[in-house]
Amino acid sequence: MWTMSRRGWLQATGLASLSGSLLGAKLSGQTAGQGRHQAHGSHVMGTVGTPSLDAFNPTTFLRNWNFSELEPDARAKFYKETPRPDGTMLREYEIYAVDRDIEIAPGLFFPAWTYNGQVPGPTIRATEGDRVKVTFRNSGSHPHSIHFHGWHMPAMDGALPGQEVFPGETFVYEFDADPFGLHLYHCHTVPLKRHIHKGLYGTFIIDPREGRAPADEMVMVMNAFDTNFDVENEVYAANTVANAYMHEPIRVTVGRLVRIYLVNLTEFDPINSMHTHGMFFDVIRTGTALTPSERTDTLMLCQGERAILETTFRYPGDFMFHAHQSEFAELGWMGLFRAEAAPAT
Amino acid sequence: MRRVLLAFIPLVLLAILLTVIVRSGPADALRGENVPPVERLTFQRVILEPDFIVVSVLNDGPDPVMIAQVQIDDAFWTFTTEDGTALDHLGRTTLRIPYPWVQGDAHVVKLLTSTGTVFEHEIPVAVASPTPNARFFGIFTLIGVYVGVLPVVIGLLWYPFIARLSDRAMDFLMALTVGLLAFLLIDGGSEGLEAANLLPESFQGVVLFATAAIGAYLLLEAIGAWLKGRKRGAGGGAGDGTGGWVLAVLIAVGIGLHNFGEGLAIGSAFALGEAALGTLLIVGFTLHNTTEGLAIISPLARAKQRVSVVDLIKLGLIGGVPTIAGAWLGGFVYSPVWAVVFLGIGVGAIGQVIGQIVRHMARQESVGRMLATAPVLAGLFAGFAVMYVTGMLVG
Numbered sequence: 001m002w003t004m005s006r007r008g009w010l011q012a013t014g015l016a017s018l019s020g021s022l023l024g025a026k027l028s029g030q031t032a033g034q035g036r037h038q039a040h041g042s043h044v045m046g047t048v049g050t051p052s053l054d055a056f057n058p059t060t061f062l063r064n065w066n067f068s069e070l071e072p073d074a075r076a077k078f079y080k081e082t083p084r085p086d087g088t089m090l091r092e093y094e095i096y097a098v099d100r101d102i103e104i105a106p107g108l109f110f111p112a113w114t115y116n117g118q119v120p121g122p123t124i125r126a127t128e129g130d131r132v133k134v135t136f137r138n139s140g141s142h143p144h145s146i147h148f149h150g151w152h153m154p155a156m157d158g159a160l161p162g163q164e165v166f167p168g169e170t171f172v173y174e175f176d177a178d179p180f181g182l183h184l185y186h187c188h189t190v191p192l193k194r195h196i197h198k199g200l201y202g203t204f205i206i207d208p209r210e211g212r213a214p215a216d217e218m219v220m221v222m223n224a225f226d227t228n229f230d231v232e233n234e235v236y237a238a239n240t241v242a243n244a245y246m247h248e249p250i251r252v253t254v255g256r257l258v259r260i261y262l263v264n265l266t267e268f269d270p271i272n273s274m275h276t277h278g279m280f281f282d283v284i285r286t287g288t289a290l291t292p293s294e295r296t297d298t299l300m301l302c303q304g305e306r307a308i309l310e311t312t313f314r315y316p317g318d319f320m321f322h323a324h325q326s327e328f329a330e331l332g333w334m335g336l337f338r339a340e341a342a343p344a345t
Numbered sequence: 346m347r348r349v350l351l352a353f354i355p356l357v358l359l360a361i362l363l364t365v366i367v368r369s370g371p372a373d374a375l376r377g378e379n380v381p382p383v384e385r386l387t388f389q390r391v392i393l394e395p396d397f398i399v400v401s402v403l404n405d406g407p408d409p410v411m412i413a414q415v416q417i418d419d420a421f422w423t424f425t426t427e428d429g430t431a432l433d434h435l436g437r438t439t440l441r442i443p444y445p446w447v448q449g450d451a452h453v454v455k456l457l458t459s460t461g462t463v464f465e466h467e468i469p470v471a472v473a474s475p476t477p478n479a480r481f482f483g484i485f486t487l488i489g490v491y492v493g494v495l496p497v498v499i500g501l502l503w504y505p506f507i508a509r510l511s512d513r514a515m516d517f518l519m520a521l522t523v524g525l526l527a528f529l530l531i532d533g534g535s536e537g538l539e540a541a542n543l544l545p546e547s548f549q550g551v552v553l554f555a556t557a558a559i560g561a562y563l564l565l566e567a568i569g570a571w572l573k574g575r576k577r578g579a580g581g582g583a584g585d586g587t588g589g590w591v592l593a594v595l596i597a598v599g600i601g602l603h604n605f606g607e608g609l610a611i612g613s614a615f616a617l618g619e620a621a622l623g624t625l626l627i628v629g630f631t632l633h634n635t636t637e638g639l640a641i642i643s644p645l646a647r648a649k650q651r652v653s654v655v656d657l658i659k660l661g662l663i664g665g666v667p668t669i670a671g672a673w674l675g676g677f678v679y680s681p682v683w684a685v686v687f688l689g690i691g692v693g694a695i696g697q698v699i700g701q702i703v704r705h706m707a708r709q710e711s712v713g714r715m716l717a718t719a720p721v722l723a724g725l726f727a728g729f730a731v732m733y734v735t736g737m738l739v740g
Contacts, residue, residue: 044443107411234461
């Protein structure tokens with residue numbers, strides 16, 4: 001924009017505050033209403049419009065794992081479970097990398113690199129002791145890999161030099177599900193920041209053998225997108241789409257245990273957090289214990305860190321949840337729970 | 346008829362060539378498929394209304410741009426628009442954003458396109474934008490009178506004093522005038538080029554600026570020649586007297602055009618939401634512009650011509666009133682393109698006036714020899730110094 005350099009309009013701003021200025025006085029008279037903001041109610045923070053949910057629906061993603069959102073026939077192409085003699089399962093997955101533009105806010109498309117066309121990638125869920133076998137095909141335009149957190153042999157790491165899977169190639173990752181907990185998987189090809197923030201990550205849950213108490217379970221991946229590649233995020237979200245759960249609140253039932261598998265896969269910002277309104281929750285860090293270790297309403301997680309959150313809604317109504325970094329919250333990482341009374345039995 | 350046909354053959358061939366280029370798209374072949382579009386958005390105008398930020402943008406890039414979301418101060422914010430969010434090359438739109446901006450604070454407006462490209466505009470100091478109502482017309486008029494009309498008229502009141510000066514003193518004074526004007530020329534040139542460089546590339550700002558400057562220069566040359574011719578024809582045996590008057594009028598016109606640009610800057614600084622104006626600033630402009638009155642009357646004084654008060658007022662109005670018009674235009678219909686054009690006109694006008702005065706001073710001598718005399722050199726330097734020092738007050 002054009003500013004008059006010599007006449008230094010901007011430097012003059014300090015002078016205006018020295019009131020007594022003819023013009024300053026008149027202007028402040030003109031804008032006296034500024035302080036009150038009587039129209040505050042009409043200030044609508046948030047995104048404009050609604051995104052298409054055809055390609056990725058955050059509400060569907062929330063409560064599905066091992067491709068359970070698909071019809072049996074379609075599901076069989078990506079997931080197969082075979083009981084083994086010792087009572088555990090062989091779980092086989094078909095994961096492929098593919099470049100795809102994803103809608104991260106209404107009308108705003110991010111040129112993502114994805115697992116199976118979605119960000120976050122499909123949630124993989126096994127039980128402690130199961131055998132996990134992931135056939136990874138790279139249909140993308142760059143070398144990729146899958147690096148799972150958990151116990152495994154170096155050959156299955158996907159991160160060591162030479163372990164990239166080149167476009168058109170396939171690799172099979174195979175390991176035992178161990179230890180139980182809340183883990184993640186992501187591409188480990190360099191440059192690492194780019195391969196992760198472009199969208200190559202997902203949740204990997206290993207349930208304890210004895211199981212956990214029955215609950216309404218959901219997966220939330222805190223993620224963010226650097227849309228103009230300046231190493232700063234423009235859009236933040238839980239499960240990719242900015243403000244998705246503001247527009248479509250997560251429905252829960254009063255009195256029923258809710259379990260949130262919360263994973264932080266934000267790049268560039270060292271930490272992210274989740275804060276819930278009108279309640280407290282129990283925390284099982286990394287999901288590696290059966291009983292909670294702390295109770296809070298604001299949990300901070302480092303990049304790659306995760307935790308299981310458990311709570312039971314006491315009251316019906318809308319409860320906000322968001323990052324307690326206000327900046328992230330206002331850039332899309334904000335949503336609502338809508339609690340309803342349990343149906344009479 | 347044959348001649349007309351001959352003129353058309355190259356045009357027809359050119360049309361065919363253009364068709365082939367557009368059809369075959371050699372540039373696209375070079376870029377390859379799936380290349381992200383080249384997106385460019387330029388902020389034309391940012392208006393601060395109570396509880397609203399209103400943003401006008403122009404797509405000056407080659408490819409279409411789709412505005413997807415708006416962020417104010419790193420928060421997604423809703424907006425409404427009547428002109429849509431899909432902009433073709435040189436398409437414009439206006440977005441109304443219901444944001445509770447804070448008087449005196451800085452705000453950052455970001456527009457995110459469908460590809461996630463971010464275009465950013467900073468409002469360094471938020472101040473309510475003027476709306477074209479009687480009150481603001483009044484304020485802008487008052488500012489125009491303070492910084493344009495009155496100082497010039499006050500400068501003119503030196504006339505009786507300088508009319509009594511010796512020839513050497515007059516040479517000094519005329520040179521002083523040239524010094525003042527040369528300063529304005531450099532200053533206006535640098536501001537004009539700066540503004541030109543900030544224009545969207547499609548508008549080719551520097552060329553626009555230079556064209557306006559050269560055009561104004563030539564136009565004033567023509568007007569000057571016409572005025573002289575007319576006076577000579579009407580009065581007969583005119584001589585120095587009419588020459589002095591014509592020169593004074595030309596200087597007044599030149600300064601008026603310059604002041605128009607100045608008024609434009611004052612008004613537009615408000616329009617862009619980038620300024621808060623203080624008393625000291627107005628004082629600075631007033632002092633600065635008083636010297637312009639001196640520039641207008643020195644050729645009259647040198648010609649030892651009798652000038653009526655009415656004539657002096659006329660000259661003052663020619664030199665000063667454009668400031669008011671500039672302030673109105675800048676404040677209410679600001680456009681960076683027109684700003685560049687008017688700054689160019691101002692520079693061309695000042696350049697022409699400098700040429701006129703120097704020729705007038707030289708008379709039969711060579712310009713080089715005349716400039717090398719002690720009073721002239723001292724005058725030039727003094728003129729520059731006066732402008733420099735008063736200029737410090739406003740910057």
